Amino acid sequence: MYRNLLLVFVLLCLSALALAQPSFEAISRPSLERLTATIQAELQSHGERVLGHGAYRWSTRLGKIENCHAEFTVRVDNNVGEASIRTETVEFSMGALEPYAMDLQKGWLELPCANKEKCIFSTSTCASKSKDGIVIDCGTASHKRVDSFRLEYDGDAASASRLQRAFRQAIDLCREPKAVIF
8 A cells, every 4th residue: 555655656746747847849949030030041042043044033032020920022033025023022921821731842832821711912013124224114013812822942952841841830830829927
């Protein structure tokens, strides 16, 4: 009887100690600021694609991630015929994305919305340059809501893997309930 009581006491003490220790996942989980810096650095190094000796040039940059709200800028320079520049500003909530449905391709990372919702808002503008060097507005800005964002990069597989991992961690972090302190 004494041995059973001692065993129960030891098990209770060990379980209390285990609960009091912070989990390794909580210790090693990166902050949203660190993930933002990782995404910015990857896009700075690998966020450009050039096709046809400068005929087309894509440039994808992260503007910011604040309060789990992300803003990207995608610029496409088309130098075939009359040169034009299309700039697209893309905004979405990181928590609205589906982290495990991301499609990783050779030149892009597809970021889909959860439940196929249209959670991504984009605004596109366009300007063209005439042969005389005059910049002309191609048309009015277009706004649209879509169910995924194709994040273009230069095709570096290691960079794409790091981008995908950083996005998954940021999405998980943005979906995590916030602690309430009374």
